[in-house]
Amino acid sequence: MATTLADDLRPLHHPKTWIGKYVWSQDHKVIAVQYGVTAVGIGLVALVLSVLMRLQLGFPGSVPWIQPENYLQLVSMHGMIMVVYLLTALLLGGFGNYLIPLMVGARDMVFPYVNMLSYWVYLLSVIVLVAGFFVPGGATGAGWTLYPPQAITEGTPGYSWGIVSMLVSLAIFIIAFTMGGLNYVTTVLQARCKGMTLMRMPLSVWGIFTASIMGLLAFPALFVAAIMMLLDHLAGTSFFMPTLFSFGQTTDTVGGNPILFQHLFWFFGHPEVYIVALPAFGIVSDLISVHARRNIFGYRMMVWAIVIIGGLSFLVWAHHMYVSGMNPYFGFFFAISTLVIAIPTAIKVYNWLLTLWRGDIHLRVPMLFAIAFIFTFIHGGLTGLFLGNVSVDVPLSDTYFVVGHFHMVMGVSPVLVIFGAIYHWYPKMTGRMWNKTLGQMHFWFTFLGTYAIYMPMHYIGILGVPRRYFALGETAFIPDSVAIANAGITIAAIVVFLAQGLFFINMIWSLFRGPKADPNPWGAASLEWQTPDTPPVHGNWGPKLPTVYRWAYDYSVPRPERDFIPQNEPPA
Amino acid sequence: MPLAIVIAALVVGSVLFHLVSPWWQTPIASNWASIDSALDVTLWICGLAFVVLNLFLANAVWRYRHRPGHKAHYEPENAALEKRLTFWTGIGIIGMLAPGLAAWDKYVTVPEDAALVEAVGQQWQWSFRYPGPDGVLGAAGVMHITPENTLGLDPTDPFGRDDILVEAGDMHLPVDQPVKMVLRSKDVLHDFYVPEFRAKMDLVPGIVTYFWMTPTVAGDFEILCAELCGVGHHEMRGKVVVEDRAAFDAWQAEQITFGEVLAQASPASRYAMFATADVCIGTSNWSNP
Ligand code: HEM
Ligand SMILES: [Cu+2]
Ligand SMILES: [Cu+2]
Numbered sequence: 001m002a003t004t005l006a007d008d009l010r011p012l013h014h015p016k017t018w019i020g021k022y023v024w025s026q027d028h029k030v031i032a033v034q035y036g037v038t039a040v041g042i043g044l045v046a047l048v049l050s051v052l053m054r055l056q057l058g059f060p061g062s063v064p065w066i067q068p069e070n071y072l073q074l075v076s077m078h079g080m081i082m083v084v085y086l087l088t089a090l091l092l093g094g095f096g097n098y099l100i101p102l103m104v105g106a107r108d109m110v111f112p113y114v115n116m117l118s119y120w121v122y123l124l125s126v127i128v129l130v131a132g133f134f135v136p137g138g139a140t141g142a143g144w145t146l147y148p149p150q151a152i153t154e155g156t157p158g159y160s161w162g163i164v165s166m167l168v169s170l171a172i173f174i175i176a177f178t179m180g181g182l183n184y185v186t187t188v189l190q191a192r193c194k195g196m197t198l199m200r201m202p203l204s205v206w207g208i209f210t211a212s213i214m215g216l217l218a219f220p221a222l223f224v225a226a227i228m229m230l231l232d233h234l235a236g237t238s239f240f241m242p243t244l245f246s247f248g249q250t251t252d253t254v255g256g257n258p259i260l261f262q263h264l265f266w267f268f269g270h271p272e273v274y275i276v277a278l279p280a281f282g283i284v285s286d287l288i289s290v291h292a293r294r295n296i297f298g299y300r301m302m303v304w305a306i307v308i309i310g311g312l313s314f315l316v317w318a319h320h321m322y323v324s325g326m327n328p329y330f331g332f333f334f335a336i337s338t339l340v341i342a343i344p345t346a347i348k349v350y351n352w353l354l355t356l357w358r359g360d361i362h363l364r365v366p367m368l369f370a371i372a373f374i375f376t377f378i379h380g381g382l383t384g385l386f387l388g389n390v391s392v393d394v395p396l397s398d399t400y401f402v403v404g405h406f407h408m409v410m411g412v413s414p415v416l417v418i419f420g421a422i423y424h425w426y427p428k429m430t431g432r433m434w435n436k437t438l439g440q441m442h443f444w445f446t447f448l449g450t451y452a453i454y455m456p457m458h459y460i461g462i463l464g465v466p467r468r469y470f471a472l473g474e475t476a477f478i479p480d481s482v483a484i485a486n487a488g489i490t491i492a493a494i495v496v497f498l499a500q501g502l503f504f505i506n507m508i509w510s511l512f513r514g515p516k517a518d519p520n521p522w523g524a525a526s527l528e529w530q531t532p533d534t535p536p537v538h539g540n541w542g543p544k545l546p547t548v549y550r551w552a553y554d555y556s557v558p559r560p561e562r563d564f565i566p567q568n569e570p571p572a
Numbered sequence: 573m574p575l576a577i578v579i580a581a582l583v584v585g586s587v588l589f590h591l592v593s594p595w596w597q598t599p600i601a602s603n604w605a606s607i608d609s610a611l612d613v614t615l616w617i618c619g620l621a622f623v624v625l626n627l628f629l630a631n632a633v634w635r636y637r638h639r640p641g642h643k644a645h646y647e648p649e650n651a652a653l654e655k656r657l658t659f660w661t662g663i664g665i666i667g668m669l670a671p672g673l674a675a676w677d678k679y680v681t682v683p684e685d686a687a688l689v690e691a692v693g694q695q696w697q698w699s700f701r702y703p704g705p706d707g708v709l710g711a712a713g714v715m716h717i718t719p720e721n722t723l724g725l726d727p728t729d730p731f732g733r734d735d736i737l738v739e740a741g742d743m744h745l746p747v748d749q750p751v752k753m754v755l756r757s758k759d760v761l762h763d764f765y766v767p768e769f770r771a772k773m774d775l776v777p778g779i780v781t782y783f784w785m786t787p788t789v790a791g792d793f794e795i796l797c798a799e800l801c802g803v804g805h806h807e808m809r810g811k812v813v814v815e816d817r818a819a820f821d822a823w824q825a826e827q828i829t830f831g832e833v834l835a836q837a838s839p840a841s842r843y844a845m846f847a848t849a850d851v852c853i854g855t856s857n858w859s860n861p
Binding site for chain 1: 573574578579580583586589590593594595596597598603606607610611614615617621622625626628629633634636637638639640642643644645646647648649650653654657658661662665666671672674675676680681694695703713714715717718724733755760764765767768770772773776777778779781788790793794796797798799800801802803804805806807809820
């Protein structure tokens with residue numbers, strides 16, 4: 001094989017100093033770890049916030065400083081951090097960065113410098129976000145949805161400065177995401193190695209690729225909404241502000257429309273669900289296939305399902321707005337479009353199940369998480385049909401049913417995939433193996449604990465308990481048993497919280513003391529396991545780029561004695 | 573292997589939880605049984621899918637667990653099977669959508685004979701307005717608000733004079749009478765929510781939103797706010813009293829009308845009220861189609 005232009009290693013920016021290598025690094029693998037560590041760090045903050053909320057809900061008054069305004073600040077910061085600063089950043093900035101070049105056989109991202117900038121700008125957005133806790137008036141308490149007018153009017157915590165920090169931070173985050181997203185898309189399109197056709201790419205790459213395109217299309221809606229709200233708040237415009245009579249004063253805003261913000265927000269917000277879900281779908285497909293020693297069932301259908309879900313998810317946003325006061329006739333369209341998305345989504349579920357069927361299932365820790373994901377995703381996906389089915393949403397909207405639903409589908413499910421993925425790729429990333437017992441314990445506490453948290457919430461929601469309530473107070477229709485459920489949920493949440501310690505201990509301890517890992521411990525066929533070095537070094541592939549001869553799923557092919565054929569193995 | 577057992581146990585446990593759980597919808601007190609039955613249909617279809625898919629999952633994990641000498645079967649795809657599955661999923665989706673959309677069609681179609689009642693939200697209380705004998709709610713808007721005219725009725729609109737005002741009090745409704753609830757907010761978003769009625773809708777400052785329902789059970793029901801509206805959100809409560817027509821009429825006769833408010837106001841405050849009428853970007857008066 002001749003060397004190609006891409007084999008020329010000279011253009012690679014080889015840093016000489018420690019700082020150049022690990023801080024101002026342009027290596028996608030280091031950037032991935034930077035993204036990952038930052039996202040997990042801020043995610044831990046959000047987790048602590050959720051435990052504080054649960055203490056107030058389960059044992060009202062047990063944390064005396066949590067007053068109604070603090071509760072709302074906890075809810076808002078928790079929700080926004082989890083969705084944007086943890087999940088989006090970790091799945092795209094973290095896994096996207098690590099996996100794309102390795103999986104498509106590239107030396108790095110196409111624009112390494114922009115990639116580096118992307119991380120530092122993301123870090124800045126996190127700092128601005130956290131600053132929100134410390135500005136006068138504290139963080140915003142407008143809910144993660146930040147609906148105006150309340151987000152910027154008296155009566156909502158953080159309406160003067162907290163909201164500014166939130167909106168500015170989001171705008172910065174979107175700039176960071178755009179730099180990263182352009183890189184991910186371009187790298188997939190331009191830097192695949194020889195033989196790596198689009199239809200040979202692992203589904204992880206397909207999921208991340210599609211999600212990045214969606215992000216590039218969806219985040220601008222949030223960006224303009226954030227800028228418009230900032231202008232309303234600081235420059236006296238009235239995009240979202242009609243004339244109000246608030247706290248004894250008539251405002252001098254005129255003619256703005258709060259529902260316009262909701263359209264912009266959800267035009268971003270719904271695709272955002274899939275920006276988180278599609279990478280998780282892709283990654284979990286690969287975990288299931290590798291550990292079941294079986295090709296992913298219906299690969300082409302899986303790719304099409306990802307693409308179709310990505311496209312359709314721009315047509316369903318107003319299912320979050322059935323009772324928002326928008327023209328009620330929109331409900332017909334959005335109910336139909338929403339339930340139609342269920343079809344490609346269901347196909348994905350069937351194909352995961354059919355991949356397991358007649359497989360050779362190794363229940364290693366990553367696989368435990370992957371299978372648990374199938375369970376939680378089925379649960380969360382089905383409850384979504386209730387909320388999508390317009391009239392059924394009317395009694396359920398803004399109740400704990402919604403809280404239960406979105407935590408199952410976009411909290412628990414992606415988080416299970418993320419844990420599975422970390423256990424799966426850890427040996428490649430670090431060259432060491434984690435402790436199996438700790439991993440299994442972490443799995444059982446997390447899987448069963450989160451189900452204990454969210455399963456009962458659906459029922460409390462069907463009863464009618466509204467969300468974002470600091471306290472339920474004396475309410476005739478709420479029986480005392482709900483308080484018992486709330487206490488139980490809180491205990492489960494604390495157990496889950498503590499169990500995450502097992503994960504961190506395992507990861508950190510193994511980093512230094514774990515046994516040396518095999519370069520390809522699971523016998524995986526995709527390219528990232530075929531690197532000449534473990535962990536892969538700068539440039540990934542040594543002197544010559546790999547050439548790909550087959551798809552990523554040649555497991556248990558009838559003839560060979562081995563039960564997998566690496567993608568870069570030439571045909572016999 | 574424990575995983576297969578646990579997943580099967582979670583399926584059985586979830587079904588049992590559903591059966592024994594003390595938490596389910598509150599007893600319905602409105603005409604929206606069609607929403608409840610759409611929910612039931614959705615529940616049955618989704619419940620069936622939940623049980624079947626997860627038992628299949630547990631079964632697969634059990635049957636095809638790794639054992640020495642066991643090898644996976646190589647089969648890239650099976651288009652016929654995928655088509656069959658897509659077809660049945662489509663049937664399930666249509667089965668849910670049909671009752672869901674049928675109920676929505678009723679929800680958006682306000683009956684001709686619906687009475688009008690207005691609920692006005694503000695941080696953090698509920699007020700109400702009835703159209704009075706003329707059946708028309710007078711024009712109103714926040715720019716008309718003065719200390720005496722707290723609901724912001726336009727003092728120059730003759731239709732408003734007989735409107736009955738209930739400020740921060742209970743809302744009364746005659747049983748079995750369809751009502752179109754007209755919703756208005758003075759400040760931020762709120763949501764008029766009575767769990768027993770099933771219906772709910774946001775209040776949006778600047779515009780008038782609505783929904784309709786027929787209360788079918790006499791009694792007292794609590795109004796909650798279901799849209800985050802600031803620190804008092806969880807305390808923004810009100811009460812609906814559903815009663816027979818005679819009791820309702822008697823109650824209504826005791827309430828104050830806007831005409832009376834105007835008559836009782838001091839000249840200065842009346843002047844203040846009329847001064848607001850120059851600003852005229854209010855909502856026009858509301859009557860039924
Ligand atoms: C064990 C972990 C978690 C616990 C105990 C937890 C708990 C909670 C609680 C108590 C609320 C507030 C409910 C209310 O008053 O309405 C909430 C809201 C929320 N959570 Fe979580 N959560 C967890 C993980 C996650 C994850 C991983 C996500 C990622 C998607 C997430 C996303 C959200 C969102 C978007 C909200 C809504 C915030 C709002 O209403 O504005 N949570 N969570
Ligand atoms: Cu959505
Ligand atoms: Cu409220």
